[in-house]
Amino acid sequence: MAIYDRLVTVDAVIFDWGGTLTPWHSVDLVEQWRVYASVLAPEDVDGVALALFAADEQAWEAARLHQRSATFEDVLAAAGVRYDDGAARALREFWEPHTFTDPDVPELFAGLHDRGIRVGVLSNTIWPRDWHEDVFVRDGVLDLVHGAVYTSEIAHTKPHPEAFRAAMAAVGVADPERCVFVGDRPYDDISGAHAVGMRAVFVPHSEIPAGQQMPVDVSPDAVIDRLADLIAHVDAWLGIA
DSSP states (O other): OBOOSSOOOOOEEEEOTBTTTBOOOOOOHHHHHHHHHHHHOGGGHHHHHHHHHHHHHHHHHHHHHHOBOOOHHHHHHHHTOOOOHHHHHHHHHHHGGGOOOOTTHHHHHHHHHHTTOEEEEEEOOSSOHHHHHHHHHHTTOGGGOSEEEEGGGSSBOTTSHHHHHHHHHHHTOOOGGGEEEEESOIIIIIIHHHHTTOEEEEOTTOOOOGGGOOOOOOOOSEEOSSGGGHHHHHHHHHTOO
16 A cells, blocks of 8 residues: 655655564563573562563653653663673573564665665664664674664654654754655554654554554555565655656
8 A cells, every 4th residue: 555646755764673674573571571680680580570571661651651762771770670791691682583684674775775765773672772783783784774763872762753853863864755764653653754744654564562552543655565565665756667
């Protein structure tokens, strides 16, 4: 499905990360904190894990309701738990199978580069930048990203306009009408992109838990079954036969 009301110039395509560039996986969010706690506090794994889970949920609720961002360290502090390198490594190892980049991405990013279009990333996340960049390095796509914004580094999360404006600044584009945003969440991604004047493409594959959903009535400019399908929509907007 697509809406082509006029030809446009596309200077940048900005992507959500989890559920978009990385396919959606249903993950036991308590278990991730059990992994952290098992290294840090083996004598009280359940207690520490539940405290971390509660702090994590509180941080994400603040993001959903108030677009207030948080960091990994904020979650630890709210739970009264210290940072530990070994525990953090274990947590990252737990997540690794769920972070692999969609196989369509390298060719898609290369196709956008070939058209002179800049590639960006905007992710709602508590993770620090280097954790995300390590994923992109592992999957061989970091050099194809012109700019990225991780909300752990800014004050707001999507759909707050400032998150989208920060992503535009990261890729060096000032006019939102010359940007396309691609994401898997109607509230965070589609409504947020439209609110600042971007086109928005919906990838409807994520099984978002009911507790994470926010009611919103949006009509994306395109819906794609796989990321590779994006190029055809971009070409149509550009008027490329």
